[in-house]
Amino acid sequence: MLIATFNCNSIRKRMQIFREWLGHHRPDVVALQETKVSDSSFPEKELEEDGWHTVFAGEETGRNGVAVITKHEPDDVSFGFPEDPENTRSRLIHLSYRGHEIVNTYVPQGKSLDAPEFQFKLSWLRRLLDFFDRRFSPQETKLLLTGDLNVAPTEEDVHDSRKVWPHVCHCRGVIDEFHKLTEWGLRDVFRKHIPQSGVYTFWDYRVKNAVDRKLGWRVDHLLATPPLAEISSDCFVDTAMRIKEKPSDHAPVAARFEDFS
DNA sequence: ATGGTGGACAATCCA
Numbered sequence: 212m213l214i215a216t217f218n219c220n221s222i223r224k225r226m227q228i229f230r231e232w233l234g235h236h237r238p239d240v241v242a243l244q245e246t247k248v249s250d251s252s253f254p255e256k257e258l259e260e261d262g263w264h265t266v267f268a269g270e271e272t273g274r275n276g277v278a279v280i281t282k283h284e285p286d287d288v289s290f291g292f293p294e295d296p297e298n299t300r301s302r303l304i305h306l307s308y309r310g311h312e313i314v315n316t317y318v319p320q321g322k323s324l325d326a327p328e329f330q331f332k333l334s335w336l337r338r339l340l341d342f343f344d345r346r347f348s349p350q351e352t353k354l355l356l357t358g359d360l361n362v363a364p365t366e367e368d369v370h371d372s373r374k375v376w377p378h379v380c381h382c383r384g385v386i387d388e389f390h391k392l393t394e395w396g397l398r399d400v401f402r403k404h405i406p407q408s409g410v411y412t413f414w415d416y417r418v419k420n421a422v423d424r425k426l427g428w429r430v431d432h433l434l435a436t437p438p439l440a441e442i443s444s445d446c447f448v449d450t451a452m453r454i455k456e457k458p459s460d461h462a463p464v465a466a467r468f469e470d471f472s
Numbered sequence: 473a474t475g476g477t478g479g480a481c482a483a484t485c486c487a
Contacts, residue, residue: 220487221479245487247480273480320487361487415487417476460478460487 212472213238215449216315216431218359218413218461222246222278226254228455230261236449238465239282239472240308242315243267244359246276253278268300275301277358279315281308282472292338302335309471311439312347314339316358321379329379332361336388340395349396353439356397359413359461360432364389364399367408368429380430397434400466404446412448413461422453433466442469 215238219225222243233241246253246269253267258280267278268290279285287307291299306313316339321332339356347354363381366372375381393399411427418426435443445467453462 224479245479274486322486415476416478417487419476457478 212240212468212470213465214240214242214313214355214357214433214468215463215465216242216244216357216359216433217463218244218317218431218459220245220247220459220461222248222276223252223254224457225459226257228452228457230257231455232449232452232463233258233261233263233280236465237282238280240306240313241280241463242304242313242357243278243280244276244315244317246278247273248276249273266304266306268304270301275317277302277304277315277317279304279306279313281306283309292342294338310353312352312354314342314354314356314358316356316360318359318361320361321385324377324379324382324384329384332379333384333388336360336362336385336392340388340391343392343395343397347436349436351438352436354397354436355439356392356434357432359430360389361430362386362389362432363428363430368411370409370411370426370428380428392434396436398437398440400433400435400440400443401429401446401464403440403443404466410448411462412464414453416460422450431461431464433464435466439468443467444469 269276285306302317319332322328412431414421449463
């Protein structure tokens with residue numbers, strides 16, 4: 212079973228290379244972030260024609276937006292945090308999928324350390340943990356938290372930790388919240404398979420030749436509870452997609468699990 | 473050098 216996460220930075224702009232990617236990898240689940248499209252304009256039909264099931268939640272303004280593409284019909288779907296579903300739906304989708312709980316989120320970037328948006332980001336990470344703790348058991352649930360978490364949790368996850376510190380994606384506050392999630396029971400599936408530093412998932416468009424110069428960040432994650440993490444067999448960043456026409460500033464990250472699909 | 477590029481929508485806002 213192959214599960215991927217991809218901040219596509221506009222699904223409409225990325226439709227051509229994304230359809231090719233789906234056809235090549237035939238994943239079971241793809242979590243998308245920053246679809247940047249209202250629900251009425253989501254390119255549902257093309258994906259359906261290729262045989263995919265799609266759930267999505269966007270905004271009329273064209274900001275944020277998340278979606279999940281699946282090979283089979285999901286068993287259950289919910290949007291946003293239960294206490295505030297309307298205001299949080301464009302950043303969070305939860306699927307029950309063939310014995311797995313899959314949570315796709317686009318964590319707020321945070322703007323700057325002194326901005327109210329940064330407090331919103333910290334509260335988002337706390338609400339994620341609260342959501343999991345109320346509903347799931349880390350030792351029993353096959354839970355995957357995936358998406359653009361906007362957290363580079365260690366110095367191995369940014370090109371120059373000391374240079375960027377403190378950054379909204381790489382500072383004490385967000386790293387502490389990330390650790391609370393891992394202490395609760397979520398394991399970093401990427402790090403299980405890729406121990407070396409310098410493998411990234413995001414490169415700022417504004418930095419010239421950022422990919423070649425390895426000036427990236429690892430902010431897109433697949434975190435799994437032990438029953439799921441222990442059956443992962445591989446994880447990779449698909450940098451091939453980055454050399455296509457009109458790439459996103461993020462690359463897809465995918466993990467394979469020895470499981471039914 | 474408070475820049476740079478790309479995407480949303482249609483003057484700026486966000487990453």
